Structures are given as structure tokens and as C-alpha cells.
Amino acid sequence: xxxxxxxxxxxxxxxxxxxxxxxxxxxxxxxxxxxxxxxxxxxxxxxxxxxxxxxxxxxxxxxxxxxxxxxxxxxxxxxxxxxxxxxxxxxxxxxxxxxxxxxxxxxxxxxxxxxxxxxxxxxxxxxxxxxxxxxxxxxxxxxxxxxxxxxxxxxxxxxxxxxxxxxxxxxxxxxxxxxxxxxxxxxxxxxxxxxxxxxxxxxxxxxxxxxxxxxxxxxxxxxxxxxxxxxxxxxxxxxxxxxxxxxxxxxxxxxxxxxxxxxxxxxxxxxxxxxxxxxxxxxxxxxxxxxxxxxxxxxxxxxxxxxxxxxxxxxxxxxxxxxxxxxxxxxxxxxxxxxxxxxxxxxxxxxxxxxxxxxxxxxxxxxxxxxxxxxxxxxxxxxxxxxxxxxxxxxxxxxxxxxxxxxxxxxxxxxxxxxxxxxxxxxxxxxxxxxxxxxxxxxxxxxxxxxxxxxxxxxxxxxxxxxx
Ligand code: NAD
Numbered sequence: 001x002x003x004x005x006x007x008x009x010x011x012x013x014x015x016x017x018x019x020x021x022x023x024x025x026x027x028x029x030x031x032x033x034x035x036x037x038x039x040x041x042x043x044x045x046x047x048x049x050x051x052x053x054x055x056x057x058x059x060x061x062x063x064x065x066x067x068x069x070x071x072x073x074x075x076x077x078x079x080x081x082x083x084x085x086x087x088x089x090x091x092x093x094x095x096x097x098x099x100x101x102x103x104x105x106x107x108x109x110x111x112x113x114x115x116x117x118x119x120x121x122x123x124x125x126x127x128x129x130x131x132x133x134x135x136x137x138x139x140x141x142x143x144x145x146x147x148x149x150x151x152x153x154x155x156x157x158x159x160x161x162x163x164x165x166x167x168x169x170x171x172x173x174x175x176x177x178x179x180x181x182x183x184x185x186x187x188x189x190x191x192x193x194x195x196x197x198x199x200x201x202x203x204x205x206x207x208x209x210x211x212x213x214x215x216x217x218x219x220x221x222x223x224x225x226x227x228x229x230x231x232x233x234x235x236x237x238x239x240x241x242x243x244x245x246x247x248x249x250x251x252x253x254x255x256x257x258x259x260x261x262x263x264x265x266x267x268x269x270x271x272x273x274x275x276x277x278x279x280x281x282x283x284x285x286x287x288x289x290x291x292x293x294x295x296x297x298x299x300x301x302x303x304x305x306x307x308x309x310x311x312x313x314x315x316x317x318x319x320x321x322x323x324x325x326x327x328x329x330x331x332x333x334x335x336x337x338x339x340x341x342x343x344x345x346x347x348x349x350x351x352x353x354x355x356x357x358x359x360x361x362x363x364x365x366x367x368x369x370x371x372x373x374x375x376x377x378x379x380x381x382x383x384x385x386x387x388x389x390x391x392x393x394x395x396x397x398x399x400x401x402x403x404x405x406x407x408x409x410x411x412x413x414x415x416x417x418x419x420x421x422x423x424x425x426x427x428x429x430x431x432x433x434x435x436x437x438x439x440x441x442x443x444x445x446x447x448x449x450x451x452x453x454x455x456x457x458x459x460x461x462x463x464x465x466x467x468x
Contacts, residue, residue, distance in 0.1 A: 002076040002184070007083060011179035018198075020176055023089040023317045024307040026352030032175035034199040037206040040167070043195040044210045047138045047165040050192035055135045055163035059116055062161055066112035068188045070105040076184045077101045083180045084149060085308035085316075089354070094314030095270050104153040104181065110436035111157040117454045121465075128468065133461035135163030136214035136238065140207035142228075144220045145173035145319050146274040146376075149181045151242075154451050155217035156185075156194060159460040164215070165193045169207055171220075172200040173320050204228075211235050215460060218242070219276070222400065222445050240449030240459050242276065243442060245402025246374045248395035249279045249431055250417060252388070252408035253287040260407055260429065261295035267405060267431025269300065269358060272315045273378040274323065277403035277440075279431040281371045282382045283391040289384045293362050296382070297343050300358045307353075318354040318377055327356050327377035330370040334381065339364035344379070366394050374400075388417070396422045402446035405431040 012020075012030035020029045054062070073080065081097040090096040122129045141155035148170060156166045170178020175198045182196040197203050201224070208216050208231040218228050219242040232239055249267065251260070267279035284292045305315035318324045324347075331345050344359030359379040361370060370381045385391040395404060404423035408414040411428060418426035424442040427433065434440055434452070441450040449459050 002079045004079045004082040007076065007079040007180050007183065008176070010183050011083075011176050018172065018175060020087055022086050023319050024353040024355070029086050029176065032179065032198055034172075034175070035197055035203070036199070037202055040197050040203050040206040041210060043167045043197050044138055044140075044207070044212045046192040047167050047195055048212045050190065051135065051137055051163075051165040054160075054165055054190065054193050057163075059161070062163065063112035065188060066108050066157060066161060069185045070108035070112075072184050072188050073101065073105045073108065073181075077105070080104075080149065080180055080184065082309070084177045087176045088145065088148060088174055089308055089316040089319050090271055091306075091308040091310070091313040091316050093311055095266065096314065096316070097308065100147055100150045103150045107150070107153045107436045108157050111161050111456075114161075114437070114454060114457060117458050117461075130466045132464045132466060133162065133458055134464050136460065136462050137164060138213050139164045139166050139460055140204075140210070140213045140216045141166050141168040142204045142207065142216065142218045142220065143168070143170055143178065145171035146271060146276070148174035148177040151219050152178060152181055155219070158451070158456045159215075159217065160189075160193065162457055162461045164460060166195070167207060167213070168194065168196045169204045170196060170198060175199075205231060208232055208237060209234055213237060214462075215239070217460070222447075225447060240441075240451065241447035242440075242449075242451065243402075243445060243447035244374050244400060245276050245442060245446050246280045246372070246398050246400050247277055247403040247405070247423070247431065248421070249282045249405040249407060250388075250391050250395060250421075251282065251284040251288065251292055252406065252410075252413065252417070253285040254409045254413075255288055255292070255407050256409070257288055257291040257295040261292070261299045263430050264292070264296060264407070265299045265303070267427075268380045269303070269315065269378055270432055272305075272318065273327075273380075274319060274376055275432060277425065277432045277434075279380070279405060280375060282380060283385050283394060284382055285388075285391075286384055286386045289382075293342055293360065293382055296360055296380075300343055300360060303358060305355060305357065315358060315378065318356055321354055323377055324354040324356055327375055327379050330373060330375050331359055331361065331379050334361045334364055334368055334370040337365060337368050339368065339370075339381070342382075372398060392417065392420050396420075399444055400446045401443040403427065403432060405429075
């Protein structure tokens with residue numbers, strides 16, 4: 001069994017690199033190695049050399065290896081969760097670090113067992129044609145800092161399953177988490193099938209323009225996604241882009257506020273709000289507005305926030321000072337506009353950690369910055385509406401469309417509303433849940449392409465028609 005100390009030693013260096021500080025305490029965890037752009041080229045070349053043998057193994061063997069990789073993740077789960085908790089800040093408990101490591105194993109297994117997407121498209125006695133999905137070659141996997149292990153698995157598991165090799169570029173904010181995951185997976189995978197290149201955004205840019213990289217799986221901000229789209233033009237590199245979101249939730253007047261409050265809370269505050277498809281603006285009908293606000297205050301006020309390694313906590317710090325400043329600026333703007341802070345909004349600014357308390361803001365203008373900009377943190381604006389058409393128009397009024405949710409006692413009514421919302425996923429009476437067999441992706445500037453399930457396998461392969 002791997003221990004936290006041994007895994008940390010394997011992914012840190014005594015030499016130069018990036019100092020990693022615990023976002024809850026400011027204490028030094030260790031130094032992560034970083035590489036330069038020349039090392040990206042070397043990694044891609046090694047991955048390209050390893051790819052034919054990996055593809056030649058066939059689906060059954062690759063799937064067996066992905067199951068063994070899941071076994072390795074499970075055997076090291078506490079060590080992985082501790083590194084993740086210390087570096088990212090998320091608590092061990094709640095839908096946080098242990099949950100994330102568990103999801104890594106689950107996604108590996110389901111991806112291993114998803115049937116190959118090959119299909120017979122015509123077989124009419126005259127014509128016979130099959131659509132196959134062949135390996136692309138080398139896939140570049142570029143990840144953000146909020147769910148650094150789970151999102152990496154979302155990218156690399158299907159890519160490996162389909163016979164590609166992978167060069168993974170973890171976020172510079174969560175290098176140890178990215179490296180630790182790859183370290184564990186590589187106890188099982190053949191050499192050079194999965195290579196991590198730790199460092200900042202320039203390494204990601206080098207991956208995108210490397211002619212030997214056939215596909216980029218990118219999860220991160222819309223701003224970086226746009227740069228990647230431009231950079232991909234040179235080699236017509238394929239892209240799956242999971243970008244930023246500002247998910248709306250619409251609460252219809254027929255709900256039981258107390259019954260939905262906990263689901264609403266976790267929809268918005270999972271991972272202390274640092275989640276792409278979290279509920280980021282809540283539109284509540286006038287009839288139930290006060291009751292929903294009250295129920296949310298009760299739930300949110302009872303959730304312990306603190307150092308992730310404390311087993312009691314379910315909310316943690318923001319991962320970095322930059323994100324703390326975003327949340328702080330947006331809440332201050334809301335306050336200045338006259339919005340009513342129901343809970344939180346008063347961070348302790350002298351502490352070393354990046355803690356921002358769970359914050360609920362009511363009676364806020366729909367055009368306020370806290371509503372229309374992505375806060376990516378623990379501050380939820382609650383907007384009052386009386387006409388459903390207005391709420392739907394506001395939900396659709398932004399240039400992003402990752403997820404959304406509709407809350408109602410009447411499922412058919414909720415489904416009718418869902419059909420009018422511009423988002424890649426619309427949840428009913430929950431928000432943000434993902435499943436390895438249910439496709440996930442955004443519309444508008446939240447990106448394009450789908451992950452998970454058969455659609456996710458197709459996304460990391462090239463189609464080939466065999467006709468005759
Ligand atoms: P970011 O765009 O700053 O960074 C993401 C990754 O891209 C990092 O690894 C970074 O080093 C790399 N990068 C930076 N510049 C690059 C370039 N020019 N070329 C290639 N790679 C480059 O995003 P972040 O701040 O780490 O993540 C937060 C954002 O990600 C939020 O907007 C959030 O909504 C979004 N997100 C989306 C999803 C989703 O599934 N849609 C999931 C998680 C996060």
C-alpha cells in the first residue's frame with residue numbers, strides 16, 4: 001500500500017521547481033518538478049513511439065489494464081486523497097477528495113467496459129458499410145485545478161481505451177495531484193503510454209501546436225479555450241473543449257423549499273463552488289422566494305468549513321489567491337449595488353488560508369456582476385422572478401451554456417421548461433451530477449464535443465468507414 005509520504009516523495013523534487021503551498025494554511029507541502037517546452041516535444045515523441053504497440057494490444061487487453069489501473073488507484077486511494085486535499089484544499093469528506101479518487105476508479109472501470117462504438121451503417125443486401133473508430137495517435141490532455149484527478153481521468157481513460165497514448169499537462173496550481181495520479185497509473189501501464197509534463201500554460205500551448213499530437217482534450221476557461229482553437233488551426237488538430245459555465249437553476253412555484261434545500265446547496269457549493277457545472281445563479285419564483293432563501297440559509301449555515309484533513313469539514317478554502325480575489329470582488333460589487341447578503345460575505349482577511357465563507361446573496365439585480373460573471377467559488381446569487389418566461393430568458397441570456405437545472409414537483413412541467421433552456425445538460429431537481437455513461441458537454445461558449453460513454457470513446461478516435 002502506498003503511503004502519503006512515499007507518494008509525495010515520488011512526485012516532489014529536491015531541486016528547482018514550483019513551491020506548493022497548502023491553500024488552507026499557507027504551509028509548504030513540497031516542490032513540484034517543472035519541465036520546459038523542449039521536454040514536451042520529447043514526451044510527445046516517446047508517446048508516439050509507444051502508440052503502435054499500445055494500439056496493437058487490442059481492446060480486451062487495454063480494458064484489462066484500465067481495470068488494473070483502477071485497482072492501483074483504489075490501493076493508493078488514501079494517499080491520493082491526502083495529496084489532493086492538501087494541495088487543492090478540498091476536504092477529505094463530503095463530495096470532495098475521497099469522492100474524487102473514488103470517481104477516478106469508477107470512470108476507469110466503466111470506460112474499460114463500455115462497448116466499442118463500431119457500427120454497421122448499411123447492410124441491405126447490395127451495400128455493406130461499417131463505421132469504425134480507430135486510434136488517433138497521441139492525445140494531449142490539459143486539465144484545470146478544481147478537480148485535478150477526476151478531470152484528468154475523464155480525458156485519459158477513454159483516450160487510452162481507444163488505443164491512443166497520452167501526454168498529460170496538469171494545471172500549474174495542482175501539479176502534485178496530477179503527477180501523483182499519473183505515478184499510480186504508471187505502476188500498471190506500459191512505459192510511455194501515459195506521460196505527464198508538469199508546468200504552466202506554455203507547455204499546454206506547446207502540446208497544442210506539436211504536429212504529432214492528433215487531438216487535444218481541454219478542460220479549463222473559455223479564454224484559454226479560444227487560444228487553443230486558434231493554435232489548433234496550424235495542424236487542424238482535433239479538439240474537445242469543456243470550458244467555463246455559469247449554470248442557471250430555475251425554481252418553479254410548486255416546490256417544497258425545505259425538501260430541495262440540501263440538493264440546491266450541493267448543486268452550488270460542491271467543491272466549495274469551484275466546479276464547472278455548479279449552480280452559479282438561482283432564479284426563484286416570488287411565491288416561494290423567501291422560503292427557499294430561508295431553507296438555504298439553514299443548510300448552508302450548518303456546513304463546516306475548514307482545513308481539508310479535518311474529518312469534520314465538508315467545505316474548504318479556495319485553491320488560490322487569484323480565485324479568492326474573484327469571489328471577493330464579485331460579492332463586494334453585489335453588496336455595493338444594494339443586494340442583501342443572507343449569509344457570509346465577510347471573509348477573515350488576515351488568515352493565511354484562502355477561506356471565503358459560504359455566501360448567499362438575495363434581492364440582487366439580474367444584471368449584477370455576481371450573476372453574469374462566473375464566480376467559481378462559494379457565493380450564490382438568488383434572483384427573484386414572477387414570470388417564468390423572464391426567468392428562462394435570463395437563464396439563456398449569457399454566452400455560456402454548460403449545465404442548468406429546473407426544480408419542480410411536476411416532472412413533466414420541469415421537462416417542458418428544460419426543453420427551452422440552452423445548456424448541454426439540464427438536470428431536474430438536482431444539479432451537477434455526472435455519470436460515466438451519460439454524455440457531458442457544453443453549448444455556446446462552454447465548448448464543444450462530448451465526454452463519457454460511447455460518445456466519449458468516439459471523441460478520442462478517428463472515424464473510418466469500411467465500405468464493401
Ligand atoms: P485555465 O484555462 O486557466 O487553465 C486550464 C489549463 O490550461 C491549465 O493546465 C493551464 O496551464 C493550461 N493553459 C493555460 N494557457 C494555455 C494555452 N495557451 N494553451 C494551452 N493550455 C494552456 O483554467 P483554470 O483556471 O485552471 O480552470 C477554471 C476554469 O475551467 C473555469 O472557467 C471552469 O468553469 C472551467 N472548467 C470547465 C469544466 C468543464 O467540464 N466544462 C470543468 C472544470 C473547469
